[in-house]
Amino acid sequence: MGKQRVKFTFIGDLVKEPVIYKLGRDFKIVTNIRRADVQEDMGWVVLELEGEDDEIRRGLQWVGTTGVRIDPVSGDVIDG
Amino acid sequence: MAFVNGLVCRECGREYPAEPLNVCDFCFGPLEVVYDYATISEVISRDRISKGPISIWRYEDLLPSNGDDPVDIMAGYTPLIKARGLGKRLGLNNLYIKNDSVNPSFSFKDRVVSVAATKAVEFGFETLACASTGNLACSVAAHAARAEVNAVVFIPSDLERGKIIGAAIYNPTLVSVKGTYDEVNRLCSEIADNYPWAFVNINMRPYYAEGSKTLGYEVAEQLGWRLPDHVVIPSASGAMFTKIWKGFNEFACLGLLEGVEPMSFGADQNTAHHPAVTTRMHMTQAAGCSPIATAWNSGQTQIQPVRPDSIAKSLAIGNPADGIYALRVINNSNGSAYAVPEEDIVDGIKLLAETEGIFTETAGGVVMSGLKNLADSGAIKPDELTVVYITGNGLKTQEAVEGVVDPLMVKPTMTSFEEELSLRERR
Numbered sequence: 111m112g113k114q115r116v117k118f119t120f121i122g123d124l125v126k127e128p129v130i131y132k133l134g135r136d137f138k139i140v141t142n143i144r145r146a147d148v149q150e151d152m153g154w155v156v157l158e159l160e161g162e163d164d165e166i167r168r169g170l171q172w173v174g175t176t177g178v179r180i181d182p183v184s185g186d187v188i189d190g
Numbered sequence: 191m192a193f194v195n196g197l198v199c200r201e202c203g204r205e206y207p208a209e210p211l212n213v214c215d216f217c218f219g220p221l222e223v224v225y226d227y228a229t230i231s232e233v234i235s236r237d238r239i240s241k242g243p244i245s246i247w248r249y250e251d252l253l254p255s256n257g258d259d260p261v262d263i264m265a266g267y268t269p270l271i272k273a274r275g276l277g278k279r280l281g282l283n284n285l286y287i288k289n290d291s292v293n294p295s296f297s298f299k300d301r302v303v304s305v306a307a308t309k310a311v312e313f314g315f316e317t318l319a320c321a322s323t324g325n326l327a328c329s330v331a332a333h334a335a336r337a338e339v340n341a342v343v344f345i346p347s348d349l350e351r352g353k354i355i356g357a358a359i360y361n362p363t364l365v366s367v368k369g370t371y372d373e374v375n376r377l378c379s380e381i382a383d384n385y386p387w388a389f390v391n392i393n394m395r396p397y398y399a400e401g402s403k404t405l406g407y408e409v410a411e412q413l414g415w416r417l418p419d420h421v422v423i424p425s426a427s428g429a430m431f432t433k434i435w436k437g438f439n440e441f442a443c444l445g446l447l448e449g450v451e452p453m454s455f456g457a458d459q460n461t462a463h464h465p466a467v468t469t470r471m472h473m474t475q476a477a478g479c480s481p482i483a484t485a486w487n488s489g490q491t492q493i494q495p496v497r498p499d500s501i502a503k504s505l506a507i508g509n510p511a512d513g514i515y516a517l518r519v520i521n522n523s524n525g526s527a528y529a530v531p532e533e534d535i536v537d538g539i540k541l542l543a544e545t546e547g548i549f550t551e552t553a554g555g556v557v558m559s560g561l562k563n564l565a566d567s568g569a570i571k572p573d574e575l576t577v578v579y580i581t582g583n584g585l586k587t588q589e590a591v592e593g594v595v596d597p598l599m600v601k602p603t604m605t606s607f608e609e610e611l612s613l614r615e616r617r
Contacts, residue, residue: 185511
């Protein structure tokens with residue numbers, strides 16, 4: 111079992127999609143929201159994912175296909 | 191000695207010991223250094239600073255590392271130059287350039303890395319690491335050499351040659367990553383979680399970021415212990431922008447500025463704002479990667495991440511960690527943010543070179559074009575004291591300005607020379 115901390119960013123209509131619910135339902139992943147700011151046309155959620163490494167990888171791959179942006183919790187790791 | 195009480199989460203306020211941590215375990219918010227300002231105020235003075243080393247370590251009382259044995263390649267205390275030629279061109283009579291392109295590895299990154307490297311050695315790390323679009327890689331490799339520790343630096347495979355060589359010369363383990371920006375970012379994040387290395391901008395980030403405050407301290411000291419009316423700053427993550435503001439306010443609250451009474455920092459040190467600090471903070475970003483400027487200009491309080499597509503690679507951070515804090519600084523200082531059109535970046539580099547004899551990299555071109563916009567629009571009045579920050583050296587991004595090479599091609603005769611010279615003058 112592993113854990114991964116990620117930030118999902120939802121732009122436009124994606125704000126209304128139950129992406130985190132489906133991630134927990136369709137993959138063997140426990141989602142644990144720690145911080146969020148959701149507005150009408152944009153939102154972000156910082157959460158921890160717990161599960162087998164491969165399952166988390168598959169789950170994140172699926173999240174990526176929905177158009178939700180996935181980042182490390184501390185923003186960009188690459189600096190100037 | 192370091193006057194540090196620990197770390198605190200900027201979001202939920204939970205406290206942590208001063209260890210190699212960067213994220214709050216509870217809410218995953220960013221951690222910041224907490225200082226013992228009461229003790230600092232008893233020891234710090236203008237005289238004590240003035241007698242310190244000619245580097246960032248003259249401000250050691252306000253840095254999170256013990257300054258007794260810093261990893262110091264003499265970063266900082268760079269020139270503040272009265273910009274007469276550039277000022278005349280822009281109609282600004284009181285313009286100064288903070289030329290940070292003359293740091294030992296040719297960018298402002300030496301300030302932050304010197305602090306992070308010192309802290310990493312204090313913690314007992316044997317490897318210094320980073321993921322970088324260039325300047326940071328050069329600085330980390332240089333400081334690791336000085337500290338006699340290993341260096342591992344990750345760079346995108348399409349990086350400018352000058353930056354690759356500028357890092358490789360110090361003999362780090364150089365990892366060139368093939369992939370999109372987001373893929374490189376995620377890979378490096380995973381590596382940072384799995385190796386016991388001091389990643390300067392990840393697990394060392396709270397300490398690393400504090401090094402940028404010295405850009406604020408130095409300008410205040412070099413102006414005779416006073417602050418400018420305006421500063422114009424290039425921005426990527428937003429960290430340097432917020433730390434310059436923090437530096438100004440620390441100096442004011444500690445009574446180090448001319449004619450300014452000391453004041454309490456209040457409950458939240460990181461949002462302290464002394465009313466005497468009236469400097470307007472202007473941020474510049476390249477249009478190809480301008481998430482903070484875009485948010486500010488559209489009145490958003492959130493930052494919408496972008497995929498960077500800019501020639502200013504050192505500013506190419508699509509999901510800036512300090513973006514929302516930078517927005518607050520812009521608002522609190524009555525400042526502004528401007529996204530410089532990509533086609534104006536090279537013009538900005540040339541403008542600085544032709545008027546002041548300073549060759550800056552693409553980030554400098556961004557800030558110069560931003561300054562020109564502020565002057566042209568009247569946001570900066572002709573006699574207002576203005577400081578523009580030049581943070582990197584042009585030799586690193588020569589590809590961007592290759593078009594300037596247009597020599598007179600002559601035979602080795604006087605006749606040929608005079609003919610060609612005459613033709614050029616008639617152009």
